[in-house]
Amino acid sequence: MNYRFEASRKEVSTFTNQELRDHFLVENIFEANQIHLTYSIYDRMIIGGAMPVLGEIKLPNPEKLKANYFLERRELGIINVGGPGIVKADGQSFEISKLSAVYLGKGTQDVSFSSVSANEPAQFYLLSSPAHAIYPNEKLDRENVVTVNVGSLENSNHRTIYKYIHQDGIQSCQLVMGLTILEPGSIWNTMPAHVHDRRMEAYLYFDVKPGQAVLHLMGETKETKHIWVQNHQAVISPPWSIHSGAGTQNYSFIWGMAGENKDYTDMDFSEITELR
Ligand SMILES: O=C[C@H](O)[C@@H](O)CC(=O)C(=O)O
Numbered sequence: 001m002n003y004r005f006e007a008s009r010k011e012v013s014t015f016t017n018q019e020l021r022d023h024f025l026v027e028n029i030f031e032a033n034q035i036h037l038t039y040s041i042y043d044r045m046i047i048g049g050a051m052p053v054l055g056e057i058k059l060p061n062p063e064k065l066k067a068n069y070f071l072e073r074r075e076l077g078i079i080n081v082g083g084p085g086i087v088k089a090d091g092q093s094f095e096i097s098k099l100s101a102v103y104l105g106k107g108t109q110d111v112s113f114s115s116v117s118a119n120e121p122a123q124f125y126l127l128s129s130p131a132h133a134i135y136p137n138e139k140l141d142r143e144n145v146v147t148v149n150v151g152s153l154e155n156s157n158h159r160t161i162y163k164y165i166h167q168d169g170i171q172s173c174q175l176v177m178g179l180t181i182l183e184p185g186s187i188w189n190t191m192p193a194h195v196h197d198r199r200m201e202a203y204l205y206f207d208v209k210p211g212q213a214v215l216h217l218m219g220e221t222k223e224t225k226h227i228w229v230q231n232h233q234a235v236i237s238p239p240w241s242i243h244s245g246a247g248t249q250n251y252s253f254i255w256g257m258a259g260e261n262k263d264y265t266d267m268d269f270s271e272i273t274e275l276r
Pocket residue numbers: 159161179180189190191201243255264267
């Protein structure tokens with residue numbers, strides 16, 4: 001498991017492109033038959049991916065957690081962005097196709113991942129935050145997810161927000177998770193930009209078409225920075241940072257947060273004309 005420590009606002013404002021990438025970009029999420037995990041010190045979120053091709057892969061118990069098992073003091077949100085796959089949790093089996101999700105609560109001991117077909121491997125995106133209470137393990141199929149249609153083609157930000165784990169959805173201790181799909185011709189996510197000092201956020205960009213990329217924006221409103229992000233790469237957003245992006249074409253991304261509250265609408269917006 002990789003570690004990503006904090007960087008101050010002042011420090012970030014002086015970062016070179018490479019330093020910015022080293023701190024905030026997670027390049028390796030999905031690798032055949034592997035689980036990759038990155039531990040961010042921001043709200044102690046673990047960001048990762050599991051891509052089983054042949055057989056099962058187990059959720060490990062990284063030494064750094066000093067736990068008896070991964071979910072001893074944590075909860076886990078899983079969204080599949082690949083082919084149909086199976087999540088096994090203490091003997092219970094959840095089959096999920098693309099864009100369906102599973103929540104696993106604190107106390108779940110044995111977790112493993114497999115694909116229905118090696119020709120179309122599942123790609124499970126993983127987000128885990130510390131948990132103090134047990135909430136039931138649950139699956140949510142894509143067709144049952146609460147959606148909100150926002151933005152407009154005129155503003156190049158027409159998109160649908162799918163909310164999975166949040167105040168009024170799957171219950172969790174602090175994890176909030178969902179995804180956003182941009183319509184063809186729309187490229188901007190989260191514009192007007194916002195911050196929520198109360199929660200960190202992480203993004204996984206997916207369904208970025210071959211040859212295309214996303215310009216992810218971060219930093220303070222008056223000191224913005226950018227990172228070019230490829231398909232299936234993730235970015236970590238500190239609680240004080242904006243998180244927004246413009247693609248060279250439409251794309252999708254999974255967002256996830258942890259912190260003070262699970263209120264999706266708790267955002268402090270910036271005026272677009274205030275951005276620097
Ligand atoms: O705090 C919420 C997150 O930043 C995202 O859900 C925003 C988003 O998906 C969008 O506006 O496109």
